[in-house]
Amino acid sequence: METSLKILGQTMIVVPIGDIDHHTSIALREKIDKEAVRENIKNILFDFSNVEFMDSSGIGLIIGRYKLMSANNGITAVCHISDSLRRIFDISGLKKIVHLYGNLDEAINQIQLR
Amino acid sequence: MEYDNEMILEMSAKSRNESFARVVAASFAASLDPTVAEVADIKTAVSEAVTNAIIHGYGESPKNGTVTLKCGILQDTIYIEIIDFGKGISDIEEAMTPLYTSAPEDERSGMGFTIMETFMDSVEVLSQPSKGTVVRMSKKIGQRDI
Ligand SMILES: Nc1ncnc2c1ncn2[C@@H]1O[C@H](COP(=O)(O)OP(=O)(O)OP(=O)(O)O)[C@@H](O)[C@H]1O
Numbered sequence: 001m002e003t004s005l006k007i008l009g010q011t012m013i014v015v016p017i018g019d020i021d022h023h024t025s026i027a028l029r030e031k032i033d034k035e036a037v038r039e040n041i042k043n044i045l046f047d048f049s050n051v052e053f054m055d056s057s058g059i060g061l062i063i064g065r066y067k068l069m070s071a072n073n074g075i076t077a078v079c080h081i082s083d084s085l086r087r088i089f090d091i092s093g094l095k096k097i098v099h100l101y102g103n104l105d106e107a108i109n110q111i112q113l114r
Numbered sequence: 115m116e117y118d119n120e121m122i123l124e125m126s127a128k129s130r131n132e133s134f135a136r137v138v139a140a141s142f143a144a145s146l147d148p149t150v151a152e153v154a155d156i157k158t159a160v161s162e163a164v165t166n167a168i169i170h171g172y173g174e175s176p177k178n179g180t181v182t183l184k185c186g187i188l189q190d191t192i193y194i195e196i197i198d199f200g201k202g203i204s205d206i207e208e209a210m211t212p213l214y215t216s217a218p219e220d221e222r223s224g225m226g227f228t229i230m231e232t233f234m235d236s237v238e239v240l241s242q243p244s245k246g247t248v249v250r251m252s253k254k255i256g257q258r259d260i
């Protein structure tokens with residue numbers, strides 16, 4: 001899976017391209033965690049514009065990053081989720097712990113206002 | 115059961131086959147003319163069951179493990195079975211409880227069975243410790259009210 005990471009102050013924007021499943025989530029997690037430590041990241045924003053599919057491995061990945069970020073009073077946010085991803089967010093309870101935004105600009109603005 | 119159409123796929127218990135398996139199941143279901151949402155439901159449920167077979171059934175050493183995916187279509191319903199010959203499940207009821215996971219250290223959330231049950235019409239699990247596990251699911255296509 002191709003993933004781009006962008007750093008904006010203490011916020012990391014993660015843009016995965018492709019399906020998030022058990023196979024792809026392992027490398028994605030390593031990439032995020034390595035960079036988060038190196039850049040002293042406080043907040044994570046996932047831009048899911050290019051993710052059509054995510055299963056429970058993605059839930060585990062997001063909850064794991066949520067725990068890391070909230071340990072430093074940071075937040076985990078997600079934008080651009082498709083209808084099928086939204087169902088996963090609904091039934092897993094993810095929508096209760098992550099901040100959901102419609103688009104990237106809105107998400108970045110809200111995070112920077114905090 | 116006498117199906118109108120059926121297929122069997124046997125694959126190595128390797129994580130890269132998770133996407134292969136769900137795409138095969140979704141392609142097979144295409145003759146029922148499912149909606150985008152129905153296709154996503156089938157893909158997700160198959161992905162959950164195949165992933166479970168690989169990570170829980172065969173665990174860390176899936177050396178010679180195989181996972182079998184069987185799909186059958188009868189009228190407007192797709193029937194799917196995912197079979198492994200791994201370690202099995204001793205307490206099926208506990209395993210199917212939402213949020214139950216035997217692998218929290220691997221960042222599993224215990225949502226796999228809950229997702230299968232939410233996205234499919236029926237989910238049935240047969241398992242025997244050290245013999246393996248069969249997950250049987252079905253979904254009627256064309257109930258456009260969901
Ligand atoms: N094929 C299988 N073989 C052996 N044990 C299984 C199998 N499938 C599921 N289990 C057991 O059932 C439990 C619950 O499965 P479920 O898919 O709901 O959650 P999970 O896989 O632990 O987490 P998640 O699916 O959210 O990543 C697993 O933790 C495992 O102990």
Ligand SMILES: [Mg+2]
Nearest residue numbers: 056162166226
């Ligand atoms: Mg699972």
